[in-house]
Amino acid sequence: MDDKNLKFNSKAIHGGQSPDKAYGAVMPPIYQTSTYAQSTPGGHQGFEYSRSGNPTRAALESALASIENGSYGLGFASGLAAMDAVMKLLQPGDEVISTNDLYGGSYRLFKQVFEKFGITFHFTAMQDTQAIADLVNENTKLIWVETPTNPMMNIIDIKAVSAVAQKHKVLLAVDNTFATPYLQRPLDLGADIVMHSATKYLGGHSDVVAGALVVKDKALADKLLFIQNASGAVCGPMDSFLLLRGIKTLHVRMERHCQNGAGIANYLKTHPKIESVYWPGFEDHPNHNVAKAQMDGFGGMISFVPKGASFEDAISIVENLKLFTLAESLGGVESLAGHPASMTHASIPKTEREKSGVVDALIRLSVGIEDVEDLKADLDAALSAI
Known part of the structure; x- marks a missing residue:
């Protein structure tokens, strides 16, 4: 089945999913294991260590990519862990532009964690696209958008910001937590990265803490996958299972x-x-x-x-x-x-x-x-x- 031809309501249930290969389980089983048997060094069935990959998380990541119309999904231990991975794409001396109406945890991560590593953050009212363009310089490497914003419910024009980002060859990331892909699909509007605090609407039942990234570009996905594995803030199998269940409704x-x-x-x-x-x-x-x-x-x-x-x-x-x-x-x-x-x-x-x-x-x-x-x-x- 080609997921791309499915309407959203069908994608939420079937997108990126198939019956489990072992026994045909309709819901992906919880593979509660840290490691996997190998027939010879490096000879495994696709998984070797659960930080690097786990079948339950892999099913979740496929579902995330499907509902956001992306190609690669990544599951994290929290939304801030997902943001942390994006920030690790940067180098000392790089600059980031973000909204002045931003979730407090995002602001804290930017200012109190990454600023001391030599990354500069600029905050502006992103409803004015020109205000963003005026802040772009040769050191700008990322534009971080949150829309609707938290908590003032401002709406930022993703297409317009994407035009600025593409003109200056700057990455555009969008926090899609409030809208979810049911209401808004940033990758279709020109974003490079979509982030979710999946704890919220994607999980939907206040029983899981998780985060997600979705991208289309393979080179960008490879960088983020490396960071995900190297830093280790991954979504566990039980959390992945709960999140998959949430996405289906x-x-x-x-x-x-x-x-x-x-x-x-x-x-x-x-x-x-x-x-x-x-x-x-x-x-x-x-x-x-x-x-x-x-x-x-x-x-x-x-x-x-x-x-x-x-x-x-x-x-x-x-x-x-x-x-x-x-x-x-x-x-x-x-x-x-x-x-x-x-x-x-x-x-x-x-x-x-x-x-x-x-x-x-x-x-x-x-x-x-x-x-x-x-x-x-x-x-x-x-x-x-x-």
Whole structure:
């Protein structure tokens, strides 16, 4: 079967997959082994040591490549481990351009880990493609895009950024965690690398931590595969199995996430106690037209600011939620609420956070697949506390 001819809903279930060769198992077995018997030194059946390769991880990596319309998938122990591998493509003296509205863990990895090795990072509002072009110089080797951005839900035009990257022969990587390949396929829009915190929507059940990279170019894949093996931050067989299971229901879950997201976004927009709601599905969202062009839906991630709310008010709201769970992460079947200033973005200095809109009263929601009326009632009760 040629996966390229399958529609996405079929790819999510069958893409890159085939029955297990040993006994015909429909789901890839969990090959919980560290090593493999050899008939002679170097004489093995495709696997020799599970850091270098494992049949369960190989099945996952094939599925990842299929759903992102790529050629090579790589499974990692976390999204940050996947990012770490991309950063290791660089040399001291290289420069990276990224968005000023960036997940706190990504910012921490850039500034506190890789900057001390002589790599320079520039952060700008990537909605303005010219602002990116103005930062490119002979040392620029990578443009790192996150879209939709976390937590302000800005949308970055991947095609436009790709034109800049290709003109200057710079790698373009896109963090596709929020959108997933159900809504957005960056490789088709000109990206060189797609990254996922697969912990989130790809896994979808808040029971696995994993990361992923997908590329089309063989030479680039070979470099990343070398780094993956040499550094060793690989996705284990049990995590690979859970992630494969999650991918098989990605399409049906994302459909409901989008439906519920629209319902909650519109509910908040008309609520008398809400000042601002950030969701790219609104026609008055500054990047709505870009989102409409490059995405197949607007997702289930929403951020909002209550009217006149303080840091303490925001804390009170998230603490009083019952159906929304106050927790890190996102993308699970259950709805989650977070306070970026004290949680996901606490590693970013306050002055830098606030430049991009991450104020103390901002609340981020990951809208799950529960009944949307129950979610509205939960928000209403929590908001009545302020």
